[in-house]
Amino acid sequence: MATDKVWVVAESSGGTPTSLTLELLTKARSMASVVEAVAWGGDVASTAGELGNHGATKVYDLGDMGDALPGGRVAAAIAAQIEAGNAPDVILIGTTYDGRDIAGRLSAKIDRPVLTNLVDLTVEDGVPVAHHAIFGGVQMARTRFTGDGPGIFVVRAKSFAAEPAGGSAAEVVPVEAPDTGPTDAARVLERHVEERTGPQLDEAEIVVSGGRGLGQADKYEMIEELAKLLKAAPGASRAIVDAGWVPYAYQVGQTGKTVKPTVYLAAGISGATQHMVGMKGAKNIIAINKDQEAPIFSIADLGIVGDVHKVVPKLIEALKARG
Amino acid sequence: MTGMNVAVCVKQIPDPAAPGSLHPDTKNLVREGKLILDDSDSYGVEMSLQLAEHAGGGEVTLVSMAPHEETSGLRTALAMGAAKAILVSDDVLAGTDALGTAKVLAAAIKRAEPDLVVAATESTDGYTGTTPAQLAELLGLPSVTFAKKIDVSDGKVRVERQTEAGFDEVECPLPAVVTVTAGVVEPRYPSFKGIMAAKGKPVEQLKVADLGLTPDEVGAAGARQEVIDVAAAEERKAGEIVVDEGDAYERIIAFLEQLKVL
Numbered sequence: 092m093a094t095d096k097v098w099v100v101a102e103s104s105g106g107t108p109t110s111l112t113l114e115l116l117t118k119a120r121s122m123a124s125v126v127e128a129v130a131w132g133g134d135v136a137s138t139a140g141e142l143g144n145h146g147a148t149k150v151y152d153l154g155d156m157g158d159a160l161p162g163g164r165v166a167a168a169i170a171a172q173i174e175a176g177n178a179p180d181v182i183l184i185g186t187t188y189d190g191r192d193i194a195g196r197l198s199a200k201i202d203r204p205v206l207t208n209l210v211d212l213t214v215e216d217g218v219p220v221a222h223h224a225i226f227g228g229v230q231m232a233r234t235r236f237t238g239d240g241p242g243i244f245v246v247r248a249k250s251f252a253a254e255p256a257g258g259s260a261a262e263v264v265p266v267e268a269p270d271t272g273p274t275d276a277a278r279v280l281e282r283h284v285e286e287r288t289g290p291q292l293d294e295a296e297i298v299v300s301g302g303r304g305l306g307q308a309d310k311y312e313m314i315e316e317l318a319k320l321l322k323a324a325p326g327a328s329r330a331i332v333d334a335g336w337v338p339y340a341y342q343v344g345q346t347g348k349t350v351k352p353t354v355y356l357a358a359g360i361s362g363a364t365q366h367m368v369g370m371k372g373a374k375n376i377i378a379i380n381k382d383q384e385a386p387i388f389s390i391a392d393l394g395i396v397g398d399v400h401k402v403v404p405k406l407i408e409a410l411k412a413r414g
Numbered sequence: 415m416t417g418m419n420v421a422v423c424v425k426q427i428p429d430p431a432a433p434g435s436l437h438p439d440t441k442n443l444v445r446e447g448k449l450i451l452d453d454s455d456s457y458g459v460e461m462s463l464q465l466a467e468h469a470g471g472g473e474v475t476l477v478s479m480a481p482h483e484e485t486s487g488l489r490t491a492l493a494m495g496a497a498k499a500i501l502v503s504d505d506v507l508a509g510t511d512a513l514g515t516a517k518v519l520a521a522a523i524k525r526a527e528p529d530l531v532v533a534a535t536e537s538t539d540g541y542t543g544t545t546p547a548q549l550a551e552l553l554g555l556p557s558v559t560f561a562k563k564i565d566v567s568d569g570k571v572r573v574e575r576q577t578e579a580g581f582d583e584v585e586c587p588l589p590a591v592v593t594v595t596a597g598v599v600e601p602r603y604p605s606f607k608g609i610m611a612a613k614g615k616p617v618e619q620l621k622v623a624d625l626g627l628t629p630d631e632v633g634a635a636g637a638r639q640e641v642i643d644v645a646a647a648e649e650r651k652a653g654e655i656v657v658d659e660g661d662a663y664e665r666i667i668a669f670l671e672q673l674k675v676l
């Protein structure tokens with residue numbers, strides 16, 4: 092077995108490839124000599140430059156999907172290419188909303204298993220090897236496929252750094268997305284964008300997150316104020332997202348965003364494994380928790396055993412005083 | 415539409431509070447001891463019960479694949495109000511991956527002929543998050559994943575689907591597969607009456623052969639993957655712990671200054 096050709100499912104937003112897409116392309120480049128992207132959305136041509144710059148020589152353009160959900164169509168288009176003899180050895184897909192749909196549908200279509208939740212990928216003796224953090228990141232498992240056919244891998248964001256290679260724009264190859272019949276019946280009626288100001292959660296240099304220890308929804312304002320003063324992005328544990336205090340987009344962790352900021356400040360967060368898996372890649376971690384035994388302290392560089400309602404307001408005052 | 419039949423996938427898992435482990439030889443997740451209803455699926459069960467009630471009746475059927483004819487998680491969901499359960503339990507299923515699971519669930523769900531199939535976005539123990547899309551593809555159904563709100567009317571399901579930027583309102587004709595996120599509804603606690611009633615509710619026990627599947631499509635053979643090794647991850651060391659005496663905020667400021675982010 093050899094790993095010669097890697098395809099990257101290249102999601103983009105507003106005409107720019109997502110950072111996860113660029114991370115996947117960077118990884119793909121280190122794995123194989125041929126790296127190609129699969130993209131859709133009406134503005135693929137405008138992404139070809141960035142895709143090429145990160146290593147893709149070609150981008151298969153599935154066109155605009157309008158109000159349809161991409162999952163089934165992208166999977167069908169990839170399956171059709173494979174059927175026609177244009178098969179990659181590896182397909183890299185990001186752990187995103189649409190990414191999981193694509194991976195799942197493709198897997199069933201071509202009857203190939205999927206390896207998910209990857210945090211690294213290497214090629215050993217020509218065979219791709221997937222690295223997964225298991226049991227909340229306490230252990231690392233390495234797995235590989237045993238059968239033939241393209242290997243489908245679903246990779247978590249921030250697993251690798253995106254680095255441009257300086258290549259020229261990827262060649263845009265239009266590909267017809269096949270008719271997927273009744274499986275394609277879902278339609279988006281309206282898209283709602285929740286306004287957020289300040290830096291993006293997954294790109295911010297500092298993230299300030301709040302958890303259930305804040306006690307009640309309106310105390311989250313404290314977190315937002317602190318975040319603003321630090322030019323940080325506000326984040327949250329799932330407990331307070333589920334409670335409806337903040338939108339899901341704020342969630343850090345296994346089911347939410349993976350963040351790797353210079354500083355992550357967790358206020359009133361216990362440090363459940365599912366939360367930690369999304370933030371323990373931060374360079375520095377500060378935790379404020381009134382319980383000395385809270386698991387978050389086991390990974391904090393600076394742990395403050397104290398009441399968030401006392402520590403955070405003082406911190407805010409002090410930062411304001413600095414101007 | 416009067417009445418709607420919902421099939422809801424429920425995974426029965428080891429208590430997540432107990433530390434997980436892998437079998438030293440097979441490297442499969444150890445699923446010994448009592449299994450419980452995956453919390454992630456309690457939302458799907460509640461949602462299904464509410465949708466069936468709202469539609470003016472119809473049955474909620476639980477569909478589960480689990481080792482050792484395990485039913486304790488199913489009993490919890492039956493006690494919440496589900497009408498019956500289909501359980502696939504078979505020794506040949508040891509080592510089954512997400513695709514194999516989807517094959518089993520799809521075959522079992524076909525027997526129930528539901529109007530709607532509900533699953534969780536991801537399970538607590540496996541969290542591949544791909545099973546539902548695989549299931550939908552195998553059933554030839556459309557799917558809407560990451561639902562944070564669901565309504566059904568006129569043979570269509572309307573879903574608020576979480577997105578990177580916020581949410582999309584998605585409409586899809588039934589039958590369809592929908593996956594729910596935690597918090598979509600507040601799962602009810604089984605009442606005493608519900609717990610008693612659950613004991614008498616039917617649980618159909620099936621083997622792989624009953625589903626028309628062959629052993630090589632499922633289990634470790636069907637998974638076509640292997641664990642090479644497992645090693646302890648690099649651990650992050652705990653740093654300094656300071657008990658707040660009213661001035662801990664100064665330590666935070668000093669720390670941020672030292673990192674030159676202030």
Ligand SMILES: Cc1cc2nc3c(=O)[nH]c(=O)nc-3n(C[C@H](O)[C@H](O)[C@H](O)COP(=O)(O)OP(=O)(O)OC[C@H]3O[C@@H](n4cnc5c(N)ncnc54)[C@H](O)[C@@H]3O)c2cc1C
Binds near residue numbers: 366379397
């Ligand atoms: C499949 C699955 C996926 C999940 N995905 C995620 C995920 O993506 N992200 C995530 O965050 N969670 C996730 N979870 C949930 C996770 O297991 C925890 O339940 C959650 O992270 C807890 O949030 P929390 O720390 O805010 O709340 P709690 O665990 O309740 O902790 C609150 C903390 O606040 C402290 N506290 C209380 N009062 C104060 C005070 N006045 N001052 C200071 N400290 C105080 C307490 O000591 C406690 O440590 C997932 C769970 C499952 C099963």
Ligand SMILES: Nc1ncnc2c1ncn2[C@@H]1O[C@H](COP(=O)(O)O)[C@@H](O)[C@H]1O
Binds near residue numbers: 537
């Ligand atoms: N063995 C199983 N039995 C029933 N439902 C399952 C099983 N495995 C997965 N599912 C469903 O699929 C969802 C996603 O699972 P996973 O792909 O493991 O993250 C789960 O939350 C369940 O709703």
